Amino acid sequence: MATGHVAVIGSFNADLxxxxxxxxxRGETLAARALHRFPGGKGSNQAIAAARAGARVTMLASLGTDAExxxxxxxxxxEGVQARAVRHPVLPTGMAVILLEGGDNRIILAPxxxxxxxxxxxxxxxxDVVLAQLEVPAPAIAAAFAAAGGARRVLNAAPADAAAATRLLPLTDILLVNAGEAMALAPxxxxxxAALAQALAGQVGQAAVVTAGPAGAVLAMRGGAVLRAPAPPVAVRDTTxxxxAFAGAFCAALAGGADHAAALRAGVAAGSLACTVLGAVPSLPHRAAIAALLDEGLVR
Incomplete structure (x- = not known):
């Protein structure tokens, strides 16, 4: 598959x-079993995921003038990601506190x-692809999508923000959400x-993707066709x-010339592999690992 170029507009957070x-x-003091520090932020994670999946990647972001x-x-x-970052003279670099219990997590964000x-x-x-999330201002995303030229515009409408997502949907070619985010946009x-993906596909230019954890993911084309990719069984350690991982691998595949079905399978494979490793960036799989899992035939 050819190497495509993915531009990511999004966030960087230092993850605790x-x-x-x-x-x-409520009101309880509880000792953690362990403390870990990782780089994070949806934009940064997805940029690295796309680069590891084989794409050429440019990251557009705003950072503090600090060590983070x-x-x-x-x-x-x-990671081989070209940076186009502005440095804010006052505001700190974003930070997220992730509370991990078993394989589940809760995230508190200071943007x-x-x-x-x-x-x-x-x-x-x-x-070839412009990818954005909702951890940066909607006007910046709108400007990026408006200047995308012939690139496909992919919006990962996360974290859930119905007002921002609704504003951006008319500019979006492919919407990417999890089941909870989908229900917020199409209650x-x-x-x-599948019903959620079909409902959302009518609001964007090309397609809507709904990820469903262990059930894999569904892609609905505007106009009717529905594609499904089941998730392979994996030992879940951390879903963060x-x-x-799904978004980065999905966009890398699209940028490299894959069709929607192949891109959906690549995304599911990458997301499944990411669940097996602790921490966001350490868990993002490389192209060879994604290809190996796809070759096993467990993601159809």
Missing amino acids: VLDLPRMAA GDAALALWAR GANMALAAADAAPPPC AAGQDA GAGD
């Missing part, structure tokens, strides 16, 4: 992961400089992933990076 025996009750911002630039350089990304700093380079469609 607390591994808990259980969630604390320096770490982001160093990380992207190591910091991510929310200072301006439309003027969001013009993507010539590329009348019920809980079935699974959605970002």
Whole structure:
């Protein structure tokens, strides 16, 4: 498959992961079993995931003038991601606290400089796919999509923000959401992933994808066709990076010339592999691992 170019407009966060025996009750002090620090942020994670999946990647972001911002630039350089980052003189680099209990997580986000990304700093380079999430301001995403030229515009409408997503849907070619986010955008469609994808596909230019955890993912084309990719059985350790792994691999496949079905399978394979490793960035799989899982025939 050819190597395509993915431009990602999105966030970087320094992730602080607390591994808990259980969630604390109101007013309770609870000792964590372990503390881990990882680089994170949906935009950064997805950029790295796309690069590891074989794409050429450019990252557009806003960072603080602090050590965490320096770490982001160093990380992207190591991962082969070209950075187009502005440095905010006052706001700190974003941070997320991730409460991990078994294979489930709860995330508390302090966005910091991510929310200072301006439309003027969001013009993507010539590329095949422009990928955005909702951890940066909607006007910046709208500007990036408006300047995308012939690139496919993929919106991962996460974290759930119905107002921002609704504003951006008319500019979006492919919408990518999990089941909970899909229900927030199409509450009348019920809980079935295929029905949700079909309802959302009518609001965007090409297609809507709904990821459904262990059930895999569904892609509905605007106009009717529905594609499904089941998830292979894996030993789940941490689901934190699974959605970002899916998004990055899905967009890398599209940018490289894959059709929707092949891109959907690549996304499911990458998301499944990510569940087996602790931490977002450490869990993002490389192209060879994704290809090996696809070759096993467990993602059809």
